[in-house]
Amino acid sequence: MIASRPARPDPASVLEDRGYRLTGPRRSVIRLLDRKEEGFSAEDICEELPGVGRATVYRTIRLLLDAGVLCKLALPDGAPKYSLARVEHHHHTFCVTCGNVGEFRDTTIERLLRTIGADIAGEIVGHRMEFYIVCRACLEAPER
Amino acid sequence: MIASRPARPDPASVLEDRGYRLTGPRRSVIRLLDRKEEGFSAEDICEELPGVGRATVYRTIRLLLDAGVLCKLALPDGAPKYSLARVEHHHHTFCVTCGNVGEFRDTTIERLLRTIGADIAGEIVGHRMEFYIVCRACLEAPER
DNA sequence: CGATCATATGATACTTAGTCTCATCTTTTA
DNA sequence: TAAAAGATGAGACTAAGTATCATATGATCG
Numbered sequence A, B: 001m002i003a004s005r006p007a008r009p010d011p012a013s014v015l016e017d018r019g020y021r022l023t024g025p026r027r028s029v030i031r032l033l034d035r036k037e038e039g040f041s042a043e044d045i046c047e048e049l050p051g052v053g054r055a056t057v058y059r060t061i062r063l064l065l066d067a068g069v070l071c072k073l074a075l076p077d078g079a080p081k082y083s084l085a086r087v088e089h090h091h092h093t094f095c096v097t098c099g100n101v102g103e104f105r106d107t108t109i110e111r112l113l114r115t116i117g118a119d120i121a122g123e124i125v126g127h128r129m130e131f132y133i134v135c136r137a138c139l140e141a142p143e144r
Numbered sequence C: 001c002g003a004t005c006a007t008a009t010g011a012t013a014c015t016t017a018g019t020c021t022c023a024t025c026t027t028t029t030a
Numbered sequence D: 001t002a003a004a005a006g007a008t009g010a011g012a013c014t015a016a017g018t019a020t021c022a023t024a025t026g027a028t029c030g
Helices: A011-017 A024-034 A042-048 A054-067 A107-119 A136-140 B011-017 B024-034 B042-048 B054-067 B107-119 B136-140
Strands: A070-074 A080-084 A091-095 A101-104 A122-135 B070-074 B080-084 B091-095 B101-104 B122-135
Touching (some): A011 A024, A024 A054, A042 A054, A070 A122, A080 A101, A122 B136, B024 B054
Parallel strands (some): A091 A122
Antiparallel strands (some): A091 A101
């Protein structure tokens, strides 16, 4: 068995399940996203797929976000990056050096949410949590 | 003693301490921000201060962000909101109903950060954490 | 198979959030 | 009070994303 990775929902099937057509442009976008490990911007996709219209790229991204198979995260300065979701509910690490996006689940966080829920004057309806890191590879990489 | 609030660094003094001039436009911006409890956008400020140029509003906001006396947070859809900082290091709650911004410190979070630090393959250099809530007042408010 | 009709697409205009430029205006300081 | 440093405002520009609308695609039915 080769380097197994946690199962990742297939974006194409997810779109179909939701009643959307699996068209040429959508396939192109999904195929490209699927190959990306680093966080990417919508404009990256537009540039790499000159045959697909900008509006369609943004529309497809929105469908995938709504379906929960794509995540939108914010860099420290607020700039948006996207990353395909690999596991169900998770949070992100973003390497500020190489742009790699990691996912992690930590039960401490779920506990934290409950603890905070008791502290906060109101009802928690959502949250956002991102960790900016320098990943192992970048820490170990010889300066270049 | 009247409803004491945690000490808040004075934005004007902070700017002066950093060697910036305390000019008329900057005073206007700071005076306005100081009165705002809800999260506000930069354009809100521009509209409420027609005598101050847009560029100056954004520049002042940036100075205050850099100085750490103003916080920039992101709504669930990523839209930016600002809020004056009241305490040193904290996280935010944003009421999705009324827009009120709360701050809180919870030692669970600091512990969480250490725990996660051990899990993550790399070095944490920053983080972002926001909780979207419906605040007590909105929960209790009669539907309108 | 082919007509029909909902759906999707792409070009383009627009919006929002913010930065940049540069000539002018204030402050500070000498 | 003149010179230099710093701040301002008008407006052009950029980035990220949405809206509009005429055209193209593709699923389904006869």
